[in-house]
Amino acid sequence: xxxxxxxxxxxxxxxxxxxxxxxxxxxxxxxANISNILxxxxxxxxxxxxxxxxxxxxxxxxxxxxxSGEALLEQIAERHPxxxxxxxxxxxQLETAVRCMxxxxxxxxxxxxxxxxxxxxxxxxxxxVEMRRDYQEMSSRLxxxxxxxxxxxxxxxxxxxxxxxxxxxxxAVAKSPQPLLITGESGVGKELIAKAAHSLSGxxxxxxxxxxxxxxxxxxxxxxFGHVRGAFTGAEQARRGMVEEAADGTLxxxxxxxxxxxxxxxxxxxxxxGEYFPLxxxxxxxxxxxxxxxxxxxxxxxxxxxxxxxxxYYRLRTHQVxxxxxxxxxxxxxxxxxxxxxxxxxxxxxxxPTPPKGLAQYLATYCFPxxxxxxxxxxxDAVSVHRDRMLSMETFVRSxxxxxxxxxxxxxxxxxQNPFAGFDELPTFxxxxxxxxxxxxERAGGNQTLAARLLGISQPALSKRLKMLKE
Numbered sequence: 001x002x003x004x005x006x007x008x009x010x011x012x013x014x015x016x017x018x019x020x021x022x023x024x025x026x027x028x029x030x031x032a033n034i035s036n037i038l039x040x041x042x043x044x045x046x047x048x049x050x051x052x053x054x055x056x057x058x059x060x061x062x063x064x065x066x067x068s069g070e071a072l073l074e075q076i077a078e079r080h081p082x083x084x085x086x087x088x089x090x091x092x093q094l095e096t097a098v099r100c101m102x103x104x105x106x107x108x109x110x111x112x113x114x115x116x117x118x119x120x121x122x123x124x125x126x127x128x129v130e131m132r133r134d135y136q137e138m139s140s141r142l143x144x145x146x147x148x149x150x151x152x153x154x155x156x157x158x159x160x161x162x163x164x165x166x167x168x169x170x171x172a173v174a175k176s177p178q179p180l181l182i183t184g185e186s187g188v189g190k191e192l193i194a195k196a197a198h199s200l201s202g203x204x205x206x207x208x209x210x211x212x213x214x215x216x217x218x219x220x221x222x223x224x225f226g227h228v229r230g231a232f233t234g235a236e237q238a239r240r241g242m243v244e245e246a247a248d249g250t251l252x253x254x255x256x257x258x259x260x261x262x263x264x265x266x267x268x269x270x271x272x273x274g275e276y277f278p279l280x281x282x283x284x285x286x287x288x289x290x291x292x293x294x295x296x297x298x299x300x301x302x303x304x305x306x307x308x309x310x311x312x313y314y315r316l317r318t319h320q321v322x323x324x325x326x327x328x329x330x331x332x333x334x335x336x337x338x339x340x341x342x343x344x345x346x347x348x349x350x351x352x353p354t355p356p357k358g359l360a361q362y363l364a365t366y367c368f369p370x371x372x373x374x375x376x377x378x379x380x381d382a383v384s385v386h387r388d389r390m391l392s393m394e395t396f397v398r399s400x401x402x403x404x405x406x407x408x409x410x411x412x413x414x415x416x417q418n419p420f421a422g423f424d425e426l427p428t429f430x431x432x433x434x435x436x437x438x439x440x441x442e443r444a445g446g447n448q449t450l451a452a453r454l455l456g457i458s459q460p461a462l463s464k465r466l467k468m469l470k471e
Contacts, residue, residue: 008133009133011028012038012039012055014046043067043068050076057083058076058083061090062090069089073085086107089108089110090112137173152199169321176318179319181293182323194207198252208250211254212254224243238278255294271315299317356390358450361443361450362396367407436455
């Protein structure tokens with residue numbers, strides 16, 4: 001399988017010395033994994049190459065026959081201001097460097113500089129171009145709100161506007177090599193978003209998922225980076241790490257908020273340097289995978305408390321999505337209910353049951369601390385025990401009444417907030433009862449049975465109160 005080129009745009013090297021072009025190409029590929037390289041030994045041909053629209057970065061010599069580097073730099077700034085230019089000259093002159101920077105050069109290097117200096121400048125310029133392109137792509141997608149590849153999100157059932165906006169954002173940043181941080185409560189579908197981002201990335205490799213929760217530092221390093229033979233007692237064979245397994249693909253690290261500080265340091269180095277060392281090896285290997293991470297924890301809070309490194313947090317949040325809890329997208333419950341009923345019936349070898357009238361509205365009154373995963377479990381449980389054509393409402397009622405104490409606003413240990421606190425004028429008992437009845441009917445979608453359940457009264461008692469409101 002052919003390895004993916006990096007970066008997505010071409011890096012053009014312009015110099016009249018063919019040997020230097022070849023040497024710099026090899027250096028960039030071996031030290032920075034930059035393989036999408038074009039070369040030009042005649043400066044007069046450079047603008048024609050740039051007009052092709054594939055180049056994002058130019059490394060430019062100053063002293064060339066026919067068309068000087070400074071003259072070419074001026075033309076690039078005028079005709080292609082979106083292209084970054086690094087001057088790599090044989091002249092170490094401050095005045096020349098200042099003049100080039102004023103003409104729009106991103107950086108100025110001297111050919112006699114150490115390799116690390118030139119490679120570092122190129123990597124910084126590449127990241128800057130990538131971020132600029134990401135921003136332009138995101139702006140375009142978020143304004144249009146149109147998905148070019150909706151099939152990538154086919155596994156996520158939703159009609160919620162906030163979720164559709166997240167899809168647009170993920171599609172916009174999917175091809176970015178920068179990390180993607182996915183946050184949200186357990187059960188909201190973080191892994192599904194990671195799968196969608198991978199499918200949209202264009203990466204030829206596979207998606208490799210690693211749950212890092214509970215891994216100590218040694219196991220974390222061995223899992224991600226692998227080891228060479230004899231690295232430790234019992235290491236009789238070399239083992240590839242998950243970073244290598246994900247080469248030319250995506251490495252998805254779930255529950256990143258549970259990493260220990262030593263493991264965070266290793267992950268930070270992997271992201272910053274783009275390289276890693278298998279256990280027992282002195283030879284670094286290049287990172288060739290896109291990194292996606294996810295957590296249900298509050299990383300800003302962990303960072304403030306010192307439990308999560310600030311530098312790693314800011315490195316990870318280059319691209320970030322916060323998935324809403326199911327209680328924040330209650331309009332999707334009816335869609336998810338129908339989807340899981342069909343899925344459960346197919347998995348259990350049964351005919352899809354008909355849900356009782358008002359079931360979706362009743363489910364919408366529950367907080368679902370386990371989110372979509374919990375709803376799926378409820379539906380599977382109900383379908384597994386049902387016998388008739390009509391699904392039993394009581395199965396859901398019993399389950400939710402048993403689970404209701406887990407909701408923070410209804411737990412017995414929680415102190416209810418007095419809704420009348422702060423009122424200058426209190427409503428009468430009859431007015432307060434009327435407001436409660438109207439709110440319950442609104443939440444139940446006009447279903448008196450469900451409204452009565454919400455109020456904790458019988459349906460005849462509710463019917464009587466509704467008649468009193470009409471009088």
